[in-house]
Amino acid sequence: MKLYFRSLLGAAFLMAAALGLFCLLSEGETGTPDGEALLPTVARPGDGGEEVAEIQRRLTEEGCYIGEVSGVYDLLTREAVRQFQRESGLPPSGTATPETLRCLGLPAALDALAAYEERRLVAAAVDALCPDGPYLVKVALAGVIFRRVSSESFPDSAAAVLFGETAFAGVKEYDFREEPSEEALRAARDASLGLSPCPDALYFYKIGTTDRFLLRLPVKYKSGDFVFA
Numbered sequence: 001m002k003l004y005f006r007s008l009l010g011a012a013f014l015m016a017a018a019l020g021l022f023c024l025l026s027e028g029e030t031g032t033p034d035g036e037a038l039l040p041t042v043a044r045p046g047d048g049g050e051e052v053a054e055i056q057r058r059l060t061e062e063g064c065y066i067g068e069v070s071g072v073y074d075l076l077t078r079e080a081v082r083q084f085q086r087e088s089g090l091p092p093s094g095t096a097t098p099e100t101l102r103c104l105g106l107p108a109a110l111d112a113l114a115a116y117e118e119r120r121l122v123a124a125a126v127d128a129l130c131p132d133g134p135y136l137v138k139v140a141l142a143g144v145i146f147r148r149v150s151s152e153s154f155p156d157s158a159a160a161v162l163f164g165e166t167a168f169a170g171v172k173e174y175d176f177r178e179e180p181s182e183e184a185l186r187a188a189r190d191a192s193l194g195l196s197p198c199p200d201a202l203y204f205y206k207i208g209t210t211d212r213f214l215l216r217l218p219v220k221y222k223s224g225d226f227v228f229a
Contacts, residue, residue, distance in 0.1 A: 006119050008082045009115070013117035014201045022059070042142075043055060043073055043095070043096035043101075045073050045074070045075065045078050045094070045095075046073060047073040048071055048072045048073060049071055050071060052071050052072065052073045052077070053069050053070070053071035054106065055073075055077070055081075055096055055104065055106065056070070056071070056077060056080075056103075057069055058105060058106060059077070059080045059081065059084055059104070060105040062084055062087075064080040064081075064083045064084045064087070065077065065080035066080075067080075073096075078094040078095075079094070081093075081094050081095070081096055081100060082094045084100065084103075085100055086105070088100070088103045090103065091177060091179050095178040095179070097116065097120075098112070098113035098116050111158075117187045118157070118158045118159075119185070119192060120129035120179075120180055120187060120188070121158050121159060121163075121176070122142050122145050122183065122188040122191070122192075123142070123161065123180035123181070123184035123185045123187065123188040124148065124160050124171070124174055124176055124178075124180045124184070125141075125145060125162050125168060125171045125174070126138045126141050126142050126180070126184040126187055126188065127174065127180050127181055127184045128170055128171045128173065128220075129141060129168065129171065130226065131181075133223075133224065133226065134223055134224060135183065135187065136223060137223045137224065137226045138184060138187035138195050139182065139187045139190050139191050139195060139197065140191075140196050140197050140198050140201065140204070140221055140223070140226070140228050141187075141198050141204060141226070141228075142184075142187050142188045142190075142192075142196070143191040143196025143197075143198065143199055143201065144196075144201050144202060144203070144204050144228065145158055145161055145162065145168075145191075146158075146191055147196075147200065147201065147202055148161045148165075148191055148197070148202060149161055151202060153202075154202075162228075167203070167204070167205075197228075198220040198221035198228045199220045200220060201220045201221060201228040201229060202229075203217055203228070204226060204227065204228045204229070205226075205227055205229075206225045206226060206227070207225045207226075207227060208225075214229065217229035
C-alpha cells in the first residue's frame with residue numbers, strides 16, 4: 001500500500017516539474033547555454049540584479065514586458081510575469097517560479113525545481129490546515145511533514161504523506177491550483193532549514209481529540225489548539 005501511494009500520489013507534485021521541462025523542450029532548449037549560470041530558484045518583487053534583467057529581456061522577447069531592462073523586479077515586471085504565466089498555462093502568481101524560468105528558456109536545475117515544488121506543496125498544506133494559525137505553528141506543521149518524509153516509517157515524498165495519511169485529510173479540500181500564501185511559503189522554507197520549534201515531532205493534533213494513541217505521546221510543542229508530539 002505504501003508503495004502504491006508513493007508511485008501514484010507522489011507523482012502529483014512532480015507534474016509541475018514535468019510541465020516546466022516540457023516548456024523548455026518545446027522551445028528547443030536542451031541544456032544550460034554556455035556562459036550562463038543557473039538562476040535563483042525563485043525571483044519575486046523586490047529582487048534585483050542581472051538575473052532579473054535576463055528575465056525582463058526574455059519577457060520582452062515574448063511580448064509581455066514593455067518597460068526598461070533595469071534589473072529591478074518591480075510591479076511592471078510582476079505584471080509581465082503574470083501575463084506570461086497565463087499564456088503558458090501556469091498559475092499567474094507574478095513570481096518567477098522554476099516552471100516560469102524554464103518556460104522562458106532560462107536555466108533552472110531540475111533538482112531545484114523538484115525541491116521547490118515539494119516545498120510549495122507543503123506550503124499549500126499549511127494554508128489548508130491552519131490558515132489563521134500563528135507563524136510558529138505553521139513552521140511546526142511544515143516541519144512535521146518534512147520529518148515524516150525523511151522518516152523510514154512514512155512515505156518518502158510530501159505528496160504521499162499528505163494524500164496517503166489520514167492526519168492530513170483536510171488538504172483534500174484545498175484547491176492546489178492556487179499559489180500558497182507568502183507566509184506559508186516562508187514557513188515551509190524555515191521548516192526545511194530545520195527551524196521548526198519541534199524538529200523531531202512526527203505527529204500533531206488539536207486539543208479535544210479523543211485519539212488515545214496521540215494523547216499518550218510526549219508533547220514536544222504546544223501553541224493554541226495545536227499540539228505537536
